[in-house]
Amino acid sequence: MQLLINIIVLASIYALIACGYVLIxxxxxxxxxxxxxxxxxxxxxxxxxxxxxxxxxxMALCAAVVLSVVTGALVYVFLMRKMTGEMVxxxxxxxxxxxxxxxxxxxxVWSSQQQYPAQALGISxxxxxxxxxxxxxFWSLVLVLTxxxxxxxxxxxxxxxxxxxxxxxxGQNPLLAAQRGINLHGVYALAWSLxxxxxxxxxxxxxxxxxxxxxxxxxxxxAFPAALVGGLDSLGGAxxxxxxxxxxEVLLIYYVDPLLSDVVPFLVLVAMLIVxxxxxxxxxxxxxxx
Amino acid sequence: xxxxxxxxxxxxxxxxxxxxxxxxTRAERIGLAALVGVLVTLPFIAxxxxxxxxxxxxxxxxxxxxxxxxxxxxxxxxxxxxxLIAAGAFTxxxxxxxxxxxxxxxxxxxxxxxxxxxxxxxxxxxxLRGLYLAVSxxxxxxxxxxxxxxxxxxxxxxxxxxxEKPSLGGFKLTDGRAWYFVLLIFAAATLLICxxxxxxxxxxxxxxxxxxxxxxxxxxxxxxxxxxxxxxISSSMTSVAGCLFAYYRGFVSxxxxxxxxxxxxxxxxxxxGMGSLLGAxxxxxxxxxxPYxxxxxxxxxxxxxxLAGDIFAVNYASFGVVMILFLVLEPLGLVGIWRRIQNYFLxxxxxxxxxxxxxx
Numbered sequence: 092m093q094l095l096i097n098i099i100v101l102a103s104i105y106a107l108i109a110c111g112y113v114l115i116x117x118x119x120x121x122x123x124x125x126x127x128x129x130x131x132x133x134x135x136x137x138x139x140x141x142x143x144x145x146x147x148x149x150m151a152l153c154a155a156v157v158l159s160v161v162t163g164a165l166v167y168v169f170l171m172r173k174m175t176g177e178m179v180x181x182x183x184x185x186x187x188x189x190x191x192x193x194x195x196x197x198x199x200v201w202s203s204q205q206q207y208p209a210q211a212l213g214i215s216x217x218x219x220x221x222x223x224x225x226x227x228x229f230w231s232l233v234l235v236l237t238x239x240x241x242x243x244x245x246x247x248x249x250x251x252x253x254x255x256x257x258x259x260x261x262g263q264n265p266l267l268a269a270q271r272g273i274n275l276h277g278v279y280a281l282a283w284s285l286x287x288x289x290x291x292x293x294x295x296x297x298x299x300x301x302x303x304x305x306x307x308x309x310x311x312x313x314a315f316p317a318a319l320v321g322g323l324d325s326l327g328g329a330x331x332x333x334x335x336x337x338x339x340e341v342l343l344i345y346y347v348d349p350l351l352s353d354v355v356p357f358l359v360l361v362a363m364l365i366v367x368x369x370x371x372x373x374x375x376x377x378x379x380x381x
Numbered sequence: 382x383x384x385x386x387x388x389x390x391x392x393x394x395x396x397x398x399x400x401x402x403x404x405x406t407r408a409e410r411i412g413l414a415a416l417v418g419v420l421v422t423l424p425f426i427a428x429x430x431x432x433x434x435x436x437x438x439x440x441x442x443x444x445x446x447x448x449x450x451x452x453x454x455x456x457x458x459x460x461x462x463x464x465l466i467a468a469g470a471f472t473x474x475x476x477x478x479x480x481x482x483x484x485x486x487x488x489x490x491x492x493x494x495x496x497x498x499x500x501x502x503x504x505x506x507x508x509l510r511g512l513y514l515a516v517s518x519x520x521x522x523x524x525x526x527x528x529x530x531x532x533x534x535x536x537x538x539x540x541x542x543x544x545e546k547p548s549l550g551g552f553k554l555t556d557g558r559a560w561y562f563v564l565l566i567f568a569a570a571t572l573l574i575c576x577x578x579x580x581x582x583x584x585x586x587x588x589x590x591x592x593x594x595x596x597x598x599x600x601x602x603x604x605x606x607x608x609x610x611x612x613x614i615s616s617s618m619t620s621v622a623g624c625l626f627a628y629y630r631g632f633v634s635x636x637x638x639x640x641x642x643x644x645x646x647x648x649x650x651x652x653x654g655m656g657s658l659l660g661a662x663x664x665x666x667x668x669x670x671x672p673y674x675x676x677x678x679x680x681x682x683x684x685x686x687x688l689a690g691d692i693f694a695v696n697y698a699s700f701g702v703v704m705i706l707f708l709v710l711e712p713l714g715l716v717g718i719w720r721r722i723q724n725y726f727l728x729x730x731x732x733x734x735x736x737x738x739x740x741x
Contacts, residue, residue, distance in 0.1 A: 122512050122515075122516075170705065170709070173709050174708070174709070177712075179458075179511045179512050180452075180458050180511075180515070181651075181708055181712060183512065183515065184647060184648075184651060184704070184708055185705060185708045185709070187644055187647075187704075188648075188701045188702075188704035188705045188708065189701065189705065190701070191641075191644070191697055191698070191700055191701035191704065192697075192698050192701025192702055192705065193701075194697060194698075194701075195694045195695065195696070195697030195698025195699070195700070195701060196694075196698050198691075198693070198694035198697065199691055199694040199695065199698060203694075312640075315516070316520070319516060350527070350530065350531060350534065351527075353523065353527065354523055354524055354526075354527035357519075357520035357521075357523040357524055358520075358524065360516070360517075360520045361505075361517065361520045361521065361524070364505055364508075364509060364513065364516070364517045364520070365505070368508060368509055368513055
């Protein structure tokens with residue numbers, strides 16, 4: 092039972108992070124390797140907001156979420172906008188460089204020691220006991236629910252929303268989309284801010300659950316295989332991919348070797364790249380487009 | 382390809398021997414002689430710190446040149462370069478630790494590891510391109526690092542493996558000056574290998590594959606063969622760099638080969654300038670010296686004590702900024718700047734080449 096809960100919580104973490112990769116990739120074919128750092132930035136924003144809105148934890152959390160959305164949009168407007176239409180490698184490396192920059196700034200401002208935003212906000216993290224003798228902490232539960240809500244909202248938005256439709260159009264064929272009067276820069280900026288939003292949500296909830304250190308981006312790197320296993324351009328795939336990766340990781344750690352933790356997602360990734368590189372639900376043509 | 386001295390007027394070759402010569406004009410010969418002179422006298426006047434810096438530059442150059450071969454010329458993106466360096470270093474570490482192997486055994490063994498890993502890293506490239514290939518090399522990097530870490534913990538070297546300085550023919554390499562020359566020779570040899578590879582059949586095949594795979598295949602180039610060849614050659618040279626690194630440091634630990642090192646190598650070829658061996662050298666020099674330059678600059682500021690703990694973070698952040706600036710403002714890298722300076726003097730007092738005689 093505990094194993095199952097662990098898998099579900101880890102899968103939610105991976106899924107919530109992976110949908111950020113998928114959103115940006117699907118719309119603009121850019122792989123955002125700074126996702127982990129932006130996620131960590133969201134978590135540290137909670138710390139900053141906690142001191143700003145002392146005594147109002149809800150206010151502080153909302154402010155941090157809003158700020159991270161703004162961060163995502165700013166990243167696009169000031170940096171990635173210039174890389175639109177550039178070589179794939181150049182765009183990826185720009186995100187890598189951005190990640191390095193963000194990480195350096197975070198260490199400069201907040202130091203690299205472990206910090207606990209939950210304490211700063213003055214909120215507790217009670218543990219619930221579920222039937223079958225499983226334990227789950229409050230914030231992990233919130234994370235699982237947030238993940239489900241986020242995926243539901245994203246599905247609805249992409250399917251029925253006006254901007255969601257524009258995003259899908261831009262992803263399918265940017266040139267035609269632009270010709271039909273879709274504001275590509277607007278769509279890309281929206282994708283970046285949505286992606287940063289989901290990433291930051293994951294970062295914030297993880298930080299509330301177990302604190303935040305400078306090594307948080309590693310988790311996001313491990314979530315990337317989840318996005319790819321499901322198919323980089325498929326949102327539903329990311330959910331399933333996260334389940335597969337999390338399941339493999341938890342079970343292998345439990346039954347084989349704890350040291351495997353960092354490498355399991357990448358083993359699954361390599362296996363997937365050999366068997367079906369476009370992912371479970373991805374489109375096959377994807378491979379030739381990049 | 383690697384023309385340090387520009388030619389203002391037309392220089393015409395009249396036979397194949399001239400065409401094949403590495404040094405074609407007197408200016409080039411004089412330039413090379415001067416460079417060799419400077420490089421040979423440098424260790425006798427430099428401080429130990431500068432000597433160490435030069436050695437690091439040479440080591441980085443080997444890695445950057447081999448990555449340039451793979452990414453800059455053959456067009457195969459690799460984010461797993463640190464994994465290959467780690468493989469070479471660990472092969473050396475394990476062999477010296479387990480069977481007390483000498484230098485002349487560990488070096489070829491590292492190259493062999495590189496060849497095998499090159500095949501492994503290269504196999505995905507037969508099916509994948511661009512971003513997907515980058516991701517697969519990234520994954521392989523983590524797997525290599527995991528294997529190294531596993532060895533460290535299982536054998537009880539959890540802090541790292543100590544390696545004795547090697548001896549060459551009864552002469553122990555402990556002196557910084559001796560190391561300088563060894564690394565210089567290795568770097569120069571790598572450069573020579575790269576130059577010769579690139580102006581032969583394989584180099585032309587790589588460039589054709591880089592430009593357009595379909596056309597290259599139609600021309601009769603074996604795509605899979607040459608892709609694998611690029612990976613194998615590049616990674617064996619990288620592993621040799623790893624072996625030298627292990628001996629030079631006298632210590633191997635898995636922490637030294639994290640993803641950041643891969644990124645640094647990619648940064649070297651980006652900052653230096655894609656598709657140019659000179660760029661790889663310039664980039665390796667720039668990226669290696671960069672943290673020391675930042676540190677020196679920080680020391681000039683007031684309140685040094687307060688900043689002392691943050692030097693690492695400042696380094697990190699400014700490295701990110703420099704990388705972004707190069708990617709956005711100067712995609713051709715340092716070589717691009719260098720060419721522009723050359724052209725300015727070559728064309729002076731004009732600004733642009735006349736269209737009719739446009740040639741690269």
